[in-house]
Amino acid sequence: MQIASRLITYNAHSRENPPQITVAAGEEFMAQTELCTGSWLHSLADTWSPEKTNALNPTVCVGVADAHPGDILAVHIREIIPDALGYTGFNDQKNPLAGRIKARTWGLNVKTVAITAEGIRWNNQLSLPVRPMIGTLGTAPAGEARSNAWGGLHGGNMDVQEIRAGTTVYLPVFVEGALLHIGDVHALQGDGEINCSGGIECRAEVRLSADLIRQARPLRCVRAEDSESLMTIACGRGLTRTFQTATGELLDWICRDYGIPVNDAYLLLGQVMQARCTQFVNPTRSYICKIPKRYLPLRSSPQPMTP
Amino acid sequence: MQIASRLITYNAHSRENPPQITVAAGEEFMAQTELCTGSWLHSLADTWSPEKTNALNPTVCVGVADAHPGDILAVHIREIIPDALGYTGFNDQKNPLAGRIKARTWGLNVKTVAITAEGIRWNNQLSLPVRPMIGTLGTAPAGEARSNAWGGLHGGNMDVQEIRAGTTVYLPVFVEGALLHIGDVHALQGDGEINCSGGIECRAEVRLSADLIRQARPLRCVRAEDSESLMTIACGRGLTRTFQTATGELLDWICRDYGIPVNDAYLLLGQVMQARCTQFVNPTRSYICKIPKRYLPLRSSPQPMTP
Structure with a gap:
């Protein structure tokens, strides 16, 4: 190795x-x-x-x-x-x-x-x-x-x-x-x-x-994933903006890759999104937004994030 | 009833x-x-x-x-x-x-x-x-x-x-x-x-x-407690300030009622504090900060929050 x-x-x-x-x-x-x-x-x-x-x-x-x-x-x-x-x-x-x-x-x-x-x-x-x-x-x-x-x-x-x-x-x-x-x-x-x-x-x-x-759709912030959750992480000076960016990216993710209409997806995030600012002291603060995968349909595409 | x-x-x-x-x-x-x-x-x-x-x-x-x-x-x-x-x-x-x-x-x-x-x-x-x-x-x-x-x-x-x-x-x-x-x-x-x-x-x-x-010490924000955690909740327009208020109140709580020196308590919160802004749309936002009780000494006083 x-x-x-x-x-x-x-x-x-x-x-x-x-x-x-x-x-x-x-x-x-x-x-x-x-x-x-x-x-x-x-x-x-x-x-x-x-x-x-x-x-x-x-x-x-x-x-x-x-x-x-x-x-x-x-x-x-x-x-x-x-x-x-x-x-x-x-x-x-x-x-x-x-x-x-x-x-x-x-x-x-x-x-x-x-x-x-x-x-x-x-x-x-x-x-x-x-x-x-x-x-x-x-x-x-x-x-x-x-x-x-x-x-x-x-x-x-x-x-x-x-x-x-x-x-x-x-x-x-x-x-x-x-x-x-x-x-x-x-x-x-x-x-x-x-x-x-x-x-x-x-x-x-x-x-x-x-x-x-390859040739993926552009991201607006970092994405991450584990066996439990989809996550988006936005870093910047302002907390409101990082929250909005991370929420918006999570919304896009579940709409495009899981086929949920955008308005339904937003309603759903209102109920089950988990979010934290994990970093309150650096020049840039980090907001992470998460949705547990158990609330999502089975993924329609085996190749997420591609156009 | x-x-x-x-x-x-x-x-x-x-x-x-x-x-x-x-x-x-x-x-x-x-x-x-x-x-x-x-x-x-x-x-x-x-x-x-x-x-x-x-x-x-x-x-x-x-x-x-x-x-x-x-x-x-x-x-x-x-x-x-x-x-x-x-x-x-x-x-x-x-x-x-x-x-x-x-x-x-x-x-x-x-x-x-x-x-x-x-x-x-x-x-x-x-x-x-x-x-x-x-x-x-x-x-x-x-x-x-x-x-x-x-x-x-x-x-x-x-x-x-x-x-x-x-x-x-x-x-x-x-x-x-x-x-x-x-x-x-x-x-x-x-x-x-x-x-x-x-x-x-x-x-x-x-x-x-x-x-x-009775005749308790003044609070700077709402406190809450369950079997797992101590929690402080600050509400206000600015996220940074609500975070600081809730963190400061949690610090005071664990110092006064659990006998931890303030500097040690602050170092400890840096490792184990959990914090979320749960409310991002009202005129006032809410920040909750928490510490699991398992990281605290047995409470020295049976009557918390009194002078």
Whole structure:
């Protein structure tokens, strides 16, 4: 299995980033992801402080052979194995949300934790569940590079818990080879990710594969799917707009691929749509909208998303 | 059991509304709630149209003996029995969200459904689950009346799915007798309630009781609790602010009543908080933030929320 090592990472999704490996459609590969703040964490005694940050949400870069602009990359997340060490923390100088909520000086607050098969050791009394997810996953944009702090139509720093093992994420291909960027795994994350620099940030080994959907209809935001649900994820500055974009894309999806008339589909979403803003601290916020598949007719087309 | 009948309803939470019944603390009572648009729905053949609306989110009003300003009313929702008829619908003239999402003319779209023990009959192929909730539940404000379209510190039109049987809702008491307003039951509702006039809107019979917490600490937003979670609900125009208010109130709650230092509590919420805007179409939006109780120490005080 080809491995994209964390020894080479990037701080932006860019068409200029040479991929470390190039895989064929359907080929399983491994991405070794780095911590969101770089390579400083090596023992339980290491704790984060701002000057230790030596990278901005670093990602590895993987090429997909024969991916062309206009295709959609269907990224299948097979497994996420978090490292045994993780951390979280916030700093009132760097965290607008904390300051606004409490209007007080928090100072620097950090925590380094052991991640085991039994859970995340929060303290002597409390163990938290391990629910690993990929915080940053996206393709290279056609034009200028996008910072790894940002999310958008290309994916990027979405910070959505549903981007986990068992999920397929549909991303537009803008450049030859797609240039899939992967990083920022969290062993656990709450909605809002209010600590700013994190959920339980950790390195990870992620097994993935990617299929290509040729000449697909353009997406207005990222789509994703697991055995339970269809999901759409919109990232942007304004919450109302991201909610509307994600809702609109979910509506289009269930109308076109499941043959539900648009007005009926909208009425149905009013009853059963699930929606959350999972990210309330980045420059771009992420809204995920979901519909459980059990409310949908059997899919009429075996090849979704094609014209 | 005393019954507050739907024959007398109000369109605002107001200190001027005479309560239909007055109950003692702990006394179980029944509220017969009316449809959000009034009394027009009588058969499966009846469908909503704007001119049929003859009330704005009508509520019954119940007094609680010996409730005084400064108390908190702990409203225990025992059971919600929805009527056998429900409806949902939207109208592009009345629904800003639909227009913004699709930038198209939708016209009037309505659906009347049968609600049975087996589910909501959406169409011949699809049955939706019955998950009844109280859309509007609040106390009378001290000052001017608040329209039943609005939510706020007094509760009101929150439209949060978690306000269901098994949940206790904590509301501030502003006037003698509290004047609890109850209405707008939904047999089911999706996040965002994007149809504007509804989830599955229905009449219902709701069994409740209310306890008093004397001279409690002031709340900044509504609190609620069930066997699984602590929850805070903030309603207002701006999503960022409602998120911050609900998060801040949840933080205060777990610090004060569970003895967690504030910085540790904030770090913990960053990992395990669940949050949703459940209402995206009213004049006020509702943000609910939750923490599962299994992540909290055993409560140090048997009398939460007191100074």
